[in-house]
Amino acid sequence: MQDYAYFSPIILTDALFLQFGGQSGTSTVAQRQAAYLLAEEQVTEHLNAFLLPTVVTGTYQWNGGNPFEFDYGHLLSIKRVSVFSVDWSDGCSVDTATGCAQIRNARYGYIDVSAMLSCGGCGVVGSYPYNIQVVYESGFYSGTSYQPSILAALSLAAQINLNEWDASLSNEGVADIGIRSFSNQSYSEVRVRLGRNAFGSSASAQRIGRLINKYRARPGL
Numbered sequence: 170m171q172d173y174a175y176f177s178p179i180i181l182t183d184a185l186f187l188q189f190g191g192q193s194g195t196s197t198v199a200q201r202q203a204a205y206l207l208a209e210e211q212v213t214e215h216l217n218a219f220l221l222p223t224v225v226t227g228t229y230q231w232n233g234g235n236p237f238e239f240d241y242g243h244l245l246s247i248k249r250v251s252v253f254s255v256d257w258s259d260g261c262s263v264d265t266a267t268g269c270a271q272i273r274n275a276r277y278g279y280i281d282v283s284a285m286l287s288c289g290g291c292g293v294v295g296s297y298p299y300n301i302q303v304v305y306e307s308g309f310y311s312g313t314s315y316q317p318s319i320l321a322a323l324s325l326a327a328q329i330n331l332n333e334w335d336a337s338l339s340n341e342g343v344a345d346i347g348i349r350s351f352s353n354q355s356y357s358e359v360r361v362r363l364g365r366n367a368f369g370s371s372a373s374a375q376r377i378g379r380l381i382n383k384y385r386a387r388p389g390l
Contacts, residue, residue: 171225171227171240171241173210173213174219174223174225175206175209175210176206177202177206178202178205178206178209179209179220179221180205180209180220180221180314180315180319180320180323181205181208181209181320181323181324181327182205183201185320185323185324186201186205186324186327188320189317189320189321189323189324189325190321190324190325190328191324191327191328191331192328192331192338193331194331194335194337194338195335195336195337196331196334196335196338200331200334200335201327201331203330203334204327204328204330204331204334205323205327207326207327207330208323208324208326208327208330209323211326211367211368212319212322212323212326212367212377212381214367215366215367215368215377215378215381215385216242216243216381216384216385216386217240217241217242217243217278217385217386217387218241218242218243218307218308218309218384218386219241219243219307219308219309220308220309220314220319221308221309221310221311221314222245222306222307222308222309222310223306223307223308224248224304224305224306225239225240225241225304225305225306225307226302226303226304227239227240227302227303227305228300228301228302228303229300229301229302229303230299230300231298231299231300231301235273235280235281235282236273236274236279236280236281237279237280237281237282237301237303238277238278238279239278239279239280239303239305239307240278241278241307241308241386242275242276242277242278242307242386242387243275243276243278243307243308243309243384243386244272244275244276244278244280244305244306244307245275245305245306245307245308246305246306247270247272247280247303247304247305247306248304248305248306249303249304250270250282250301250302250303250304251301251302251303252298252301253298253299253300253301253302270282270303276386277386277387278307278386280303280305282301309384313384318380318381318383319380319381319384321380322377322380322381325368325373325376325377325380326368326377328373329368329369329371329373329374366378
């Protein structure tokens with residue numbers, strides 16, 4: 170997975186956070202902004218796709234040919250393809266106007282590069298390519314990113330992060346740990362076994378996953 174591309178929240182705001190049940194407690198603006206950014210990064214990691222259209226550059230080994238699997242799914246377009254030899258001394262670039270790159274599976278992030286050795290007049294001389302560099306766009310359009318399921322998931326993830334920094338929001342589940350057994354005075358309970366995802370191992374983390382799993386770009390090969 171590549172580094173996250175944003176340094177401030179692009180979806181969540183105080184108004185949306187409160188609308189979807191967020192509790193701000195005594196947190197500062199800076200703490201909430203950090204919590205929103207972390208939540209968006211976690212959701213991006215879980216979905217393998219950006220929440221809004223984002224241009225990404227990735228380098229991928231030739232490894233025998235098509236398909237090439239990107240770091241992110243939900244592809245919107247291919248901007249540019251560059252082909253390089255093993256020592257990077259021989260190579261060239263083509264854009265999508267030549268028809269050299271086709272999206273095989275937009276959701277999973279697979280593309281095919283047609284006629285690699287002679288694509289639009291571009292090819293590595295005397296040998297097979299070592300790798301390709303692709304500039305592409307991944308993400309959801311705003312209509313999807315502002316669906317209640319995604320906003321609710323973002324708000325829950327932001328709340329988990331915020332709970333760690335604001336003493337007024339803390340509870341017995343430090344670091345949002347997944348609690349299986351609970352006892353308080355004369356009452357006790359044993360809960361079902363919890364899974365683990367990018368948000369943690371708690372019941373809240375599992376709910377976040379359930380809300381947005383339908384949007385995941387899972388590798389298919």
